[in-house]
Amino acid sequence: MEFIIYLAGEIHTNWRDKIKEEASRRNLPFRFVGPMEKHDLSDDIGENILGEQPNAIFKDQAASDINNFRTSVLMNKADIVIALFGEKYKQWNTAMDASTAISSNKPLILIRPEQLHHPLKELSNKANVTVEDVQQAIDVLSYLVE
Template identity: 35%
Template sequence: MQWTVYLSGEIHTDWRQQLMNGCEARNLPVSFTSAVTDHEASDSAGDVLGKAENQFWRDHRSAKVNAIRIRTLISNCDLAVVRFGEQYKQWNAAFDAGFCAALDVPYITLHDESIVHPLKEVDAAAMAWATTPEQVVEILEYVTSQQ
């Protein structure tokens, strides 16, 4: 079986690439999907619909256009990894985790101990909490093994 893993969350570090490299090095049957990780492209996704009268409506349109991709990819994945970084609040990642929970799509949270408390509900619905991309790779190796 080829597993599809949706990668959600923080876009300011290379955690996605670390996961992909780790899975490739172990020859795991995993392919990855993700939201658009180019910040400007994501923010301007709704601009094709015309000039918004203010920032709220620009963000609103772009969020909806981005949601077409995100909802489709989450709905079609076997597992999601939701990364929360230290520097920014990833409200979108929390929303993605809730969407996964509502669809009964298993997910793994990836974050350090400093934000365990604010993410307690998100972590409670997760199948696992990892602190490093390597731990996620090890989980993926286990769940995709043919043994």
Template identity: 40%
Template sequence: MTLKVYLSGEIHTDWRERIIAGAEGLDVSFDSPVTDHEASDDCGVAILGAEDDKYWHDHKGAMVNAIRTRKGLEEADVVVVRFGEKYRQWNAAFDAGYAAALGKSLIILQRPEHDHALKEVDAAALAMAREPEQVVDILRYVLTGKLPA
């Protein structure tokens, strides 16, 4: 069995790298949104032209980024959504809802301080993890049936 995993959510920590490194040797492929914050914010105006109004600047970027995000979510077997500590990730919540609506297997990665705010998101997930290594353990178990040592 091969799993295609989409890694969505905050882009300011190394959680993606920890999951990818931990899953080495497993039959898993990973995809994610563009994680270069500046490129993600400015892609619309860099490609389609400048905007004087910040709303339209952001709107263009969101639309261009949505092409990649939709494809990644739709093609994924498993969607991991990370909610970080520093910023409110409305886009992560949207991705979790979209993945749930598509019937994707959803793993939420969050800190305890977000438990109350994310209770509805967690209710749609098949697992809620605290650390990236727990996500790796879930993937390993799903693929091999082996529990962590």
């Protein structure tokens, strides 16, 4: 049985690649989807499709509509959501995706470093599993199919 896993979280580091490579190395039956990882395309998609917008607010709104559509479709197809909260970048999208997973009854693995325990305590409490790093998340996935 193959599982689809939505990888929610910041798009500036290679954490997704680490999960994909380790899952492949362990021969785990997972297919991965997630947000658009090309930052410029994500920011510009509204204007690329709908044309130039009158200002930055409308540009962001147009892009958000299309990015939210993409996220909704892919997350609805997913069997599992992994949401990573990193230390460096603002994490609004991650919080939104994790909350969406919870409200949609999608099994959620939350990855957050120990120093983010306090600000994420309520979200962590609602997640199915909370871990501190990518390796622990892979170990949870591996246990799922053991």
